[in-house]
Amino acid sequence: MVDEKKIWTLLNERFDEFQIMDEFQRAKIVSQILNKTYPKINVPLKSRNVFTLLISVLLSAQCTDVNVNNVTKNIYPKYYKPEHFIKIGQKKIEKLIKKIGIFRIKAKSIYNLSKILITKHNGKVPKTYEELENLPGVGHKTASVVMSQGFGNPAFPVDTHIHRLAQRWGLTNGKNVVQTEKDLKKLFTKKNWNKLHLQIIYYGREYCKARDCFGLTCKICTTCYPNRKKPFIVKKP
Numbered sequence: 048m049v050d051e052k053k054i055w056t057l058l059n060e061r062f063d064e065f066q067i068m069d070e071f072q073r074a075k076i077v078s079q080i081l082n083k084t085y086p087k088i089n090v091p092l093k094s095r096n097v098f099t100l101l102i103s104v105l106l107s108a109q110c111t112d113v114n115v116n117n118v119t120k121n122i123y124p125k126y127y128k129p130e131h132f133i134k135i136g137q138k139k140i141e142k143l144i145k146k147i148g149i150f151r152i153k154a155k156s157i158y159n160l161s162k163i164l165i166t167k168h169n170g171k172v173p174k175t176y177e178e179l180e181n182l183p184g185v186g187h188k189t190a191s192v193v194m195s196q197g198f199g200n201p202a203f204p205v206d207t208h209i210h211r212l213a214q215r216w217g218l219t220n221g222k223n224v225v226q227t228e229k230d231l232k233k234l235f236t237k238k239n240w241n242k243l244h245l246q247i248i249y250y251g252r253e254y255c256k257a258r259d260c261f262g263l264t265c266k267i268c269t270t271c272y273p274n275r276k277k278p279f280i281v282k283k284p
């Protein structure tokens with residue numbers, strides 16, 4: 048006679064042993080490790096007000112934060128309002144930021160954006176995504192960073208780096224940053240979004256670089272994927 052109870056107990060034990068974590072369990076582990084690794088986190092881009100933060104984020108496209116800070120430290124003491132950039136004009140802005148990639152396009156955006164801020168927004172940086180994303184050179188990621196770091200509103204700006212880490216950690220299988228942002232917002236509590244965004248950026252820069260690792264060495268991946276044997280290949284956004 049087959050002992051059904053015994054068989055079910057055995058099956059449950061085996062299931063527990065091989066059970067694969069779901070994305071919420073992985074998110075919890077990621078959050079715990081990031082909090083231990085980066086208990087305090089600073090905003091990497093230097094600025095002196097929301098306007099200069101917006102300019103710095105715009106300048107940081109395809110450029111390192113260190114490079115942006117090195118350039119802006121000579122600009123912001125003197126020029127830190129839209130009026131200042133209108134007054135000096137596009138050519139002078141180009142000169143000031145010429146050590147930064149695609150500086151001509153960025154100078155044009157800074158100049159036009161400053162004009163719009165003055166004519167439409169009383170010289171202030173607007174506080175809605177729609178208005179921010181209507182400014183020249185400002186996409187959803189830039190707007191999200193300003194919302195988060197400038198206004199303290201919960202946002203989860205996702206760039207290619209955050210997209211890469213979220214995939215390696217099994218928090219998304221999204222093929223693009225839009226889907227990844229949606230998935231991350233579902234997995235983490237709103238009040239932690241701003242902090243997590245920075246923690247993930249720092250972790251990516253320090254440990255989880257684009258070419259250096261494929262999900263087999265450090266604690267986050269070995270805890271979330273103890274059975275992973277082959278390199279994990281990220282889907283490009």
Ligand code: SF4
Binds near residue numbers: 215255262263269
């Ligand atoms: S094991 Fe590799 S992919 Fe996973 S978190 Fe560490 S560095 Fe990133």
